[in-house]
Amino acid sequence: MYATLSNIWFLIAAGVGTGILGAILGTGGGVFLIPLLLLAFHVPMHYAVATSIISVVATSSAVASVNVERGTANMRLGMTLEIATALGAIVGGWTAGLIPAPALETLFAISLLPTAVLMWRGVTESANDSVDLSGGTLTPALSQRERGNTFIGSLAGRYFDPRRGREIVYRIRRLWAGLGISFIAGNLSGLLGIGGGVFKVPALHLACGVPIKAAAATSNFMIGVTATASAFLYFGRGEIRPALTAGVALGVMAGSAIGSWISPKVQGRQVKRLFAVLLFGVAVQMFLRVFK
């Protein structure tokens, strides 16, 4: 196979489309990229997963660089949870090497179903999740043990929310749950080449009390390291193809930039629901491909 004009522009275009979708829907884009590479470009599953993982590193780095400067990504919490995500990603990346392509495709198709459901439902923020600095009490409520834990206390965060017009302050509860969720998300990322943010963000919000905006930014911050942890394994197995990966990654970088610009204009529940249906259709298509 040669890196020729005839195929490289299509790959770049696929990357651009994935990047735009990822930015609009708030996902890493892997859930769309892998089926596209698989069904339209006939790329073998393990190569598609490896390409997706590299693209996820690109989008995560681009988005995280902005969120870190804005202060929405909680670097201390993110780094702590990265211990679990990196561990999970290494296990997932290693396991992927042992699983035959049809089984991996089936697992991927299965993972699309809850992704589609979560995308359809969306996540709404509870008003009690955080307080402004002038507030009398801090939520979420912590257990006695958590109140005495200085490390958990040091993971608390704050950011300015322009929509609410005030500074949001929050603290972390149930760190153990966050670590568990992160391990599973890292495992899925390493195994299936997805960012896992669609699972991690609602889980961090509901289990650990992190506001949605901070959970999304922190999740994205973590994804770069998570994906890198498994990418090395794919690299070692020779499943990262330079021309394929470079074409798609460049497209994704450009698409993410375009998507970030478009996103505020098309943001809406209906758009997410439309793509949730599309994702469900993709899952069905993948099941048919595996079982035909």
Add this chain to the structure above:
Amino acid sequence: MMNDKQSGSISGGEQNHGSHALARAVHWTLLIGLLFSALLMIVGLFVAIAKDQPRPESLINSVRELLRMGGEGNGVAWMELGVLMLLATPVLRVIVLAIGWSLQRDGRMALVALVVLLLLAVSVVLSVG
């Protein structure tokens, strides 16, 4: 003011740790790494397309060998260097945070960053093995 660390309240928030400078360092690390890797991949793509270079059967794992091949005008080697640079970017971000937290005498967070670095090193070792 709720700033008692012992009570598990907001004392260790991002801003209280003087992390603005650190956040900026992370921002630039990610941005420069991303731009540099994109540049390497773009150059590699154009060279590979212009010279109609074939994709190698296997990946080259030695950076020195990749640099040598890149120096000889091999576009695919430049692309692979771009991919490696992209993978190195989050690793550099962890290193920057480990150094930053060490300088801020935040031993626990520096240790956490070192554990993450260790895990990434394990991944590299497993990939080579």
